[in-house]
Each structure stands twice: as C-alpha cells, then as structure tokens.
Amino acid sequence: MARTQGSHSDITGPRVRDAALRLIAQHGYAAVSMRKIAAEVGVQAGALYNYTPDKQSLLFEIMQAHMQDLLTARASLPDAADAVRALEQFTRFHIRFHSRRPAEVFIAYMELRNLTPENFARIEEMRRTYEGQLEAILRRGVEEGVFRVAEPKVATMAVIAMLTGVNTWFREEGRLSLDAVEEIYWDMVRRSVTA
C-alpha cells in the first residue's frame, strides 16, 4: 500500500472546495463550470471527480457545512439569564458569524434553487432549526413580559432579514467597525420588540 500519507488528495481536496466556494459566490452556481473550478485549483476537470461525485454535491456540501457550522457555533454559546440577554446574544452572534463568512452566506441565500429537491429539504430544515431558536427567544420574552410581539413567527423573519442584510453592505475596511455595527443593530432589534 503505497502513499497512504502525503497523498496529494489531502491538499487538493480542500483546494477544490475552496475554489468552488469562491467561484460560486462570485459568479453563481450555474455560471461556474467544472473546468473553471479545476483551472483555479491547477488541475484538469476530470481530477475533480476524485473529490466530489458531481457538481451538485459540491454545492450541497458547501451549504451543508456552512449551516452545520452555524448550528454548532450557536449551540456552543452559554445559556442566557433572561430573554433580553438571549436576544442580545443572538443578535451579536448572528452578525459576527455571518460577517466572517460572506461567501458562504451569499451562496446559502442565492443558490437554494440550484439544489435538488432532496438537498433543498435538508438545508431548509437546518435553516428552520436556526430560526426556531430566535422564535423561542421572542416567545420567552413575551412570557417574561419584556417583549411585545404580536406574531413571533413574523417577528423572527423580520429580525433575521434585518440582521442578515448586514452582509449586503458591510465592508471590513469601511467607516464603521463591526463592533459599532453590532451596537446599532442590537439597539434597533431590542427596540423593535421591547414591550
């Protein structure tokens, strides 16, 4: 058994994923060919099939890994003492997490329709799980009497849309720091649901 270690696949594998991530985020799934991904890696198109069964899997695995990262990172946060602190934690976490992964976030929002129905269902379930966590926080705040929210499901969508929107305009090298942006959004989110 030759070359069980030091094999190129240890290097090429991640490079394929990285190239796919960057190119799809930039040009869109349909506009990126396997040959372009291969060229970015410095390899012929056929070699990609040592690392992915097909193009669809490349997209799905990018999105699944991203959503799994999101759920795992979120689960590792400490419990919050009350609903207000939980909402603040969620708000800051969401902005910070997403702003550090612009390519993944872009793909996760733009390329849903390029997933097969089965893959779409799996990603959608993870998204619903995440949104459910925010909804639970809002309901908890209503019970505690600190939030006034007529429709927790609608408020959840409103807050998530607002927070995810940061990625459309925030730039690391811009006028405002991410900390400053966090403050502004937390202030708006808090006020939008406070009783």
Place this chain on the structure above:
Amino acid sequence: MARTQGSHSDITGPRVRDAALRLIAQHGYAAVSMRKIAAEVGVQAGALYNYTPDKQSLLFEIMQAHMQDLLTARASLPDAADAVRALEQFTRFHIRFHSRRPAEVFIAYMELRNLTPENFARIEEMRRTYEGQLEAILRRGVEEGVFRVAEPKVATMAVIAMLTGVNTWFREEGRLSLDAVEEIYWDMVRRSVTA
C-alpha cells in the same frame, strides 16, 4: 407597407418579456436559455431576436422597468405631514408594492451580478435613489426629534432589508393577510427608530 397593424409583434413582444420574467425568476438567468424562453412563447429561438438584441438586454430591461415602476409609484404618493407619517407611508408602500411583484423583486435581488458593469451601474443608481428617500425620512425624523437614529445610512439598510424580507415568506393564501403583515411591520419599524 403591409401589416403595419395587427402585426404579431404587438403580441409576441410582451410574451417574450413575460416568459423571460417568469423563467428567470424561477431558474435564474444563467440557467434559462433563449431556446427555453422561445419554447415558452411558442416560437423558435431565432425569432426572439426581433424583440431583443441579446439575452443580456432581456435581463436588463426587466430590472430597469421594475426599478422605474418602483420610483414612479413612489413619486406618485402624496406628501406626508411629518416624519412618522412619511415612514409609515414608506413602509406600507414598500411592502405592498413588492408583494405584488414577487418575480421582479426576486430577479432584482438575485441577478445583479449577471448584469454587465454598465447595466449594473444604472440599476444600482436607481436603487440608491430609492434608498436615499428612506434615509431622508429618517433624517427628517431626527430633526423633528421624533426619531433616534445613530446612523441613518445603517438604519436605512436595516429597515429596507427587514421590509424586503417579507417577500421570502409571505404567501397570498397564507394565514395572515397583507394588511395584517403591514401592521406588524409598521409597528416594528416604528419602534425600531422612535426616540
């Protein structure tokens, strides 16, 4: 000069635009071929070139017409007596206008990167014009002392993202009426910026 009236182009022209709108919204610009658009219209691919110089123009004209409709509709609204009423008017207008044009809105947000740089710049300018109107309302509210907004530009992006997000989940046949949704969002928007 034969057939100056009753020409088929009066009918086929709009049908090409409609087919392109529907197909691009559903599958994305890159995934929709001229042959698919032609098939939807019931014509051969070559015939499309009587109605558009190329595929890119089809996309651009859809987006430009949509943004122009938006700016025109917005301009036709009566002046508001104060900043709070102006913000309420903007909020309700945005939700109503966008919810009635899901395909156009979807394309306007998803297909920006498939525009040529020149066309992108033209669409982006129209978008900035629209966003500038909301920003002006927020600044007016700060001057009137009714709004507390640290960063009007950021608050503008936050509110627009929140409102446009309605299109991702609202369904005509769903549990909530559009009027009810309008109320919920106006309540949240108002609270998020009220002093």
Place this chain on the structure above:
DNA sequence: TATTGATTTGAACGCTTGTTCAGTTAAACC
C-alpha cells in the same frame, strides 16, 4: 388578386457543458 414586407422558421456557426475512462505519472512502501 398581386404585391409587399413584417414575422418566423430551421439550419448552421463555433463554443461550452458535466461526466467518463483508458492511460500516464510519480510518490511511498518493501
């Protein structure tokens, strides 16, 4: 009815697509 010209067809152009696979290369083991 004959003519006109807008409209559409259907084939063709060169190029790209995702995927497969026999054959080549080269690194790590014995």
Place this chain on the structure above:
DNA sequence: GGTTTAACTGAACAAGCGTTCAAATCAATA
C-alpha cells in the same frame, strides 16, 4: 530498485449554448 497504487491527464461523449441569416410564411395593402 522494483512494486504498488493513488492521483492526474487528455481525449472523448452527447447535449446544449447564444447568435446569425437565407429562405419560407402569411396578413394586410393596393
């Protein structure tokens, strides 16, 4: 140094791409 085999190449496949254009079609005018 010879053997093994993972990794990769390069060509091929059938299909589809945007676009062009000579020829055919056909409705309205004269």
